Amino acid sequence: xxxxxxxxxxxxxxxxxxxxxxxxxxxxxxxxxxxxxxxxxxxxxxxxxxxxxxxxxxxxxxxxxxxxxxxxxxxxxxxxxxxxxxxxxxxxxxxxxxxxxxxxxxxxxxxxxxxxxxxxxxxxxxxxxxxxxxxxxxxxxxxxxxxxxxxxxxxxx
Amino acid sequence: xxxxxxxxxxxxxxxxxxxxxxxxxxxxxxxxxxxxxxxxxxxxxxxxxxxxxxxxxxxxxxxxxxxxxxxxxxxxxxxxxxxxxxxxxxxxxxxxxxxxxxxxxxxxxxxxxxxxxxxxxxxxxxxxxxxxxxxxxxxxxxxxxxxxxxxxxxxxxxxxxxxxxxxxxxxxxxxxxxxxxxxxxxxxxxxxxxxxxxxxxxxxxxxxxxxxxxxxxxxxxxxxxxx
Numbered sequence: 192x193x194x195x196x197x198x199x200x201x202x203x204x205x206x207x208x209x210x211x212x213x214x215x216x217x218x219x220x221x222x223x224x225x226x227x228x229x230x231x232x233x234x235x236x237x238x239x240x241x242x243x244x245x246x247x248x249x250x251x252x253x254x255x256x257x258x259x260x261x262x263x264x265x266x267x268x269x270x271x272x273x274x275x276x277x278x279x280x281x282x283x284x285x286x287x288x289x290x291x292x293x294x295x296x297x298x299x300x301x302x303x304x305x306x307x308x309x310x311x312x313x314x315x316x317x318x319x320x321x322x323x324x325x326x327x328x329x330x331x332x333x334x335x336x337x338x339x340x341x342x343x344x345x346x347x348x
Numbered sequence: 349x350x351x352x353x354x355x356x357x358x359x360x361x362x363x364x365x366x367x368x369x370x371x372x373x374x375x376x377x378x379x380x381x382x383x384x385x386x387x388x389x390x391x392x393x394x395x396x397x398x399x400x401x402x403x404x405x406x407x408x409x410x411x412x413x414x415x416x417x418x419x420x421x422x423x424x425x426x427x428x429x430x431x432x433x434x435x436x437x438x439x440x441x442x443x444x445x446x447x448x449x450x451x452x453x454x455x456x457x458x459x460x461x462x463x464x465x466x467x468x469x470x471x472x473x474x475x476x477x478x479x480x481x482x483x484x485x486x487x488x489x490x491x492x493x494x495x496x497x498x499x500x501x502x503x504x505x506x507x508x509x510x511x512x513x514x515x516x517x518x519x520x521x522x523x524x525x526x527x528x529x530x531x532x533x534x535x536x537x538x539x540x541x542x543x544x545x546x547x548x549x550x551x552x553x554x555x556x557x558x559x560x561x562x563x564x565x566x567x568x569x570x571x572x573x574x575x
Binding site: 198200201203204205207208211212215218219221222223225226 | 459460463464503504507510511513514517518521535538539541542545
């Protein structure tokens with residue numbers, strides 16, 4: 192008896208199994224495609240158009256400094272740190288998050304005294320303290336206590 | 349006093365063969381339910397590793413749909429109690445939705461038996477052996493239980509592994525669909541498919557491995573014959 196004749200009785204069963212496999216793979220593929228934006232979020236074009244890159248050059252290992260750049264409204268701030276601070280600062284593109292200790296965070300504030308508008312403020316934290324401070328408006332560099340020095344610049348990307 | 353006619357009717361209602369078969373079905377379903385529930389409960393700490401599926405398939409294959417139906421209902425109900433103690437109850441709807449896929453597994457066993465064109469559910473019971481049923485021994489286990497070389501080929505074992513995988517897929521889909529009762533959106537159901545995928549794969553692979561051992565179990569069962 193040939194191989195085909197011997198196992199021909201299993202053809203319907205094998206066909207059912209293959210059909211279940213195909214339905215399963217199709218269902219999973221559909222589920223992944225359905226949630227594709229969750230797994231691979233598309234870039235936000237509106238944010239890209241108003242993208243502002245702020246290059247921070249930090250010349251101190253203890254950045255108890257502050258930086259406040261007003262007039263940036265509704266933008267995502269991309270901060271590129273030239274120098275790591277005790278390896279606690281990440282290089283990221285984010286808003287409203289923060290790393291502690293010895294890190295920094297960005298927050299959006301409503302600046303009523305300046306231009307009654309939302310602005311972005313970057314806080315720096317000195318490791319080992321509970322102090323969070325921020326830079327004065329318009330500053331391009333900061334020296335604090337004649338000891339620590341932070342220089343920053345920004346440009347529109 | 350019961351009329352003689354009724355007595356005869358009652359006596360003839362169940363023949364000795366039918367009575368013996370009913371006892372066999374009942375005892376078989378009880379034994380296999382106990383094995384399935386106990387082994388699955390012992391494996392509860394490992395998520396989605398259970399032996400209910402393979403035992404339902406075995407009972408459907410070896411003993412037919414009557415014993416299979418009793419085994420499925422008994423095992424699923426009793427195992428739900430133990431599983432609920434460990435993982436918490438999923439509620440009535442998910443519990444009820446477990447029956448259709450498990451019954452499908454059992455009927456697949458019956459179908460697999462039918463396409464193999466082998467003997468019927470229970471080995472035939474002779475009249476002389478029926479007389480010995482009063483000796484309280486229905487089955488005799490041989491002194492030495494050798495697992496002989498199975499008559500199932502490699503392809504058939506592979507087919508059984510595929511069947512175990514596919515039947516588990518059906519089970520997982522059915523039980524995941526129960527979510528729609530609580531969260532009636534397709535997004536929730538699709539999300540449950542994706543988030544449950546690691547557990548599905550573990551369940552499917554373990555059942556495929558268990559189903560590939562099916563021929564060895566059947567060989568062992570075939571050595572246990574009625575007296």
